[in-house]
Amino acid sequence: MIPRIYIPGDSGALALGAEKVAKAIAGELAERGIEAKIVRNGSRGAYFLEPMVEVATANGRIAYGPVKPSDVKSLFDSGFLTGGHHKRWLGTPDKIPFLAKQTRLTFARCGVTDPLSLESYKKHGGLNGLTNALALTPAAIVAQVTESGLRGRGGAGFPTGIKWKTVLDTVGDRKYIVCNADEGDSGTFADRMIMEGDPFVLIEGMTIAGIATGATKGFVYVRSEYPHAVAVMNKAVEIARKAGVLGASVLGSPYAFDMEIRVGAGAYVCGEETALLDSLEGKRGMVRAKPPLPAHKGLFGKPTVINNVISLASVPVIMDKGAAYYKDFGMGRSRGTIPIQIAGNVKYAGLFEAAFGMTLGEIVDEIGGGTATGRPVKAVQVGGPLGAYFPRALFDTPFDYEAFAAKDGLIGHAGIVVFDDTADMLKQARFAMEFCAIESCGKCTPCRIGSTRGVETIDRIVAGIEPEKNLALVTDLCNTMKFGSLCALGGFTPYPVMSSITHFPDDFKPAPVRVAAE
Numbered sequence: 041m042i043p044r045i046y047i048p049g050d051s052g053a054l055a056l057g058a059e060k061v062a063k064a065i066a067g068e069l070a071e072r073g074i075e076a077k078i079v080r081n082g083s084r085g086a087y088f089l090e091p092m093v094e095v096a097t098a099n100g101r102i103a104y105g106p107v108k109p110s111d112v113k114s115l116f117d118s119g120f121l122t123g124g125h126h127k128r129w130l131g132t133p134d135k136i137p138f139l140a141k142q143t144r145l146t147f148a149r150c151g152v153t154d155p156l157s158l159e160s161y162k163k164h165g166g167l168n169g170l171t172n173a174l175a176l177t178p179a180a181i182v183a184q185v186t187e188s189g190l191r192g193r194g195g196a197g198f199p200t201g202i203k204w205k206t207v208l209d210t211v212g213d214r215k216y217i218v219c220n221a222d223e224g225d226s227g228t229f230a231d232r233m234i235m236e237g238d239p240f241v242l243i244e245g246m247t248i249a250g251i252a253t254g255a256t257k258g259f260v261y262v263r264s265e266y267p268h269a270v271a272v273m274n275k276a277v278e279i280a281r282k283a284g285v286l287g288a289s290v291l292g293s294p295y296a297f298d299m300e301i302r303v304g305a306g307a308y309v310c311g312e313e314t315a316l317l318d319s320l321e322g323k324r325g326m327v328r329a330k331p332p333l334p335a336h337k338g339l340f341g342k343p344t345v346i347n348n349v350i351s352l353a354s355v356p357v358i359m360d361k362g363a364a365y366y367k368d369f370g371m372g373r374s375r376g377t378i379p380i381q382i383a384g385n386v387k388y389a390g391l392f393e394a395a396f397g398m399t400l401g402e403i404v405d406e407i408g409g410g411t412a413t414g415r416p417v418k419a420v421q422v423g424g425p426l427g428a429y430f431p432r433a434l435f436d437t438p439f440d441y442e443a444f445a446a447k448d449g450l451i452g453h454a455g456i457v458v459f460d461d462t463a464d465m466l467k468q469a470r471f472a473m474e475f476c477a478i479e480s481c482g483k484c485t486p487c488r489i490g491s492t493r494g495v496e497t498i499d500r501i502v503a504g505i506e507p508e509k510n511l512a513l514v515t516d517l518c519n520t521m522k523f524g525s526l527c528a529l530g531g532f533t534p535y536p537v538m539s540s541i542t543h544f545p546d547d548f549k550p551a552p553v554r555v556a557a558e
């Protein structure tokens with residue numbers, strides 16, 4: 041049998057040198073006259089081990105990483121094509137602790153299969169969910185998704201089944217499925233990983249959504265910073281169309297569903313669902329007032345499901361294994377699994393899919409291994425640029441929508457950014473206001489004007505001008521933004537600001553005191 045070598049083609053792995061490694065391996069194969077098949081798989085998400093090269097051996101797959109081009113010659117000399125020992129030897133990928141501790145439902149195939157092989161997809165359970173869905177009525181599919189407890193993974197945590205039911209029950213000559221792949225949150229990369237590593241699962245999820253709600257057309261709105269994801273998705277759609285997964289008759293059924301990939305123009309606010317719809321319609325991305333809900337009047341004024349990549353990519357496993365199976369994972373009203381993305385100043389950065397319920401401390405200290413600098417963790421920001429900063433005192437908070445809300449935080453798209461004790465929380469608070477000022481769509485006053493006034497007021501605290509008075513002013517401003525903004529950009533910017541003030545008061549003291557404390 042020809043040896044099979046897996047080298048990730050995922051953007052994260054490429055950024056860490058996977059292309060150079062692939063070239064070195066291809067060169068070495070040619071020089072040694074060895075015939076082998078190179079598969080450009082997705083990443084398994086253990087980025088601290090990328091580029092992670094795997095070989096298929098008689099005893100299963102064996103991983104090596106992080107591989108540098110300079111390792112390649114010695115890898116061949118060590119007999120790595122048959123799993124030979126080498127300083128980069130990691131053993132069976134499934135047994136690497138970071139991967140072994142995960143519960144992979146949505147990401148089960150990511151890094152395992154050839155992303156653009158429909159055969160490989162089917163061999164690993166792909167299309168089972170769609171096949172099962174086709175045997176049900178649309179209402180029964182919606183009932184399954186509702187029963188699974190799946191909530192939107194884009195940030196708001198809204199129950200997916202309820203959203204789908206609204207679209208199913210709304211009359212429309214045309215309905216749409218829009219996939220939100222804008223992935224603007226800091227420290228997040230789950231959407232990108234799925235699109236690059238297992239694109240058919242998103243296509244399958246969107247097709248099921250179409251059948252369940254009566255939509256015949258889907259759009260994936262991908263951020264412009266993701267050219268690799270756009271390329272893979274476009275190829276995958278073409279393959280799915282040729283294979284009859286998409287088109288006038290989905291898998292030979294009476295249902296029609298097709299989709300297109302669209303590239304965003306690069307604005308954080310275009311991730312907000314109504315601004316995204318404007319952008320998709322070719323307009324400037326401005327937030328729309330609700331009602332009407334997109335489910336009633338969405339893209340081009342038609343009933344529209346708008347869901348995050350991970351919400352849609354989680355549907356196939358629910359339809360394959362059943363709502364009860366999925367619902368069995370998790371805690372409280374947070375059911376199933378969540379791909380936690382660990383980033384920032386952390387030792388083991390990567391994607392960790394787990395059932396809801398792990399504590400923040402377990403994620404940061406045990407899975408993430410603490411900071412990369414080796415200094416104490418000072419704060420972690422959870423949920424992107426609008427998420428709260430959590431101090432170590434709150435590390436017992438379980439990863440659960442309600443538990444985070446109870447601590448004035450949010451899970452968002454499940455990105456965690458770790459900071460060590462050199463972080464200045466006053467600067468972070470200023471950054472949150474500045475970010476809001478730059479990204480504001482400008483539609484409402486608390487956000488458009490408030491964020492700019494927020495930056496100016498924090499600057500006065502930095503300069504030592506009436507710090508107490510200005511701190512009270514920032515707090516007052518945060519309340520105005522929280523309760524008076526039209527969307528969560530202005531409404532949630534107070535979370536990083538107020539959590540910094542509440543949990544790290546020393547950083548807001550006048551400069552001389554701060555210097556003395558240091």
Ligand SMILES: Cc1cc2nc3c(=O)[nH]c(=O)nc-3n(C[C@H](O)[C@H](O)[C@H](O)COP(=O)(O)O)c2cc1C
Pocket residue numbers: 191192193194195196197198200220221222223224225308309310311312313314346347348349351352527528529
């Ligand atoms: C400023 C802002 C940015 C957002 N960015 C994203 C994003 O990048 N991706 C995403 O899926 N949801 C984003 N959302 C949430 C969406 O508005 C919406 O809730 C989501 O697409 C719904 O899908 P879900 O129910 O599957 O989560 C953002 C919201 C706001 C207010």
Ligand code: SF4
Pocket residue numbers: 309327479480481482483484485487488525526527528529530531
């Ligand atoms: S809160 Fe900001 S981004 Fe949202 S609608 Fe108002 S101005 Fe636009």
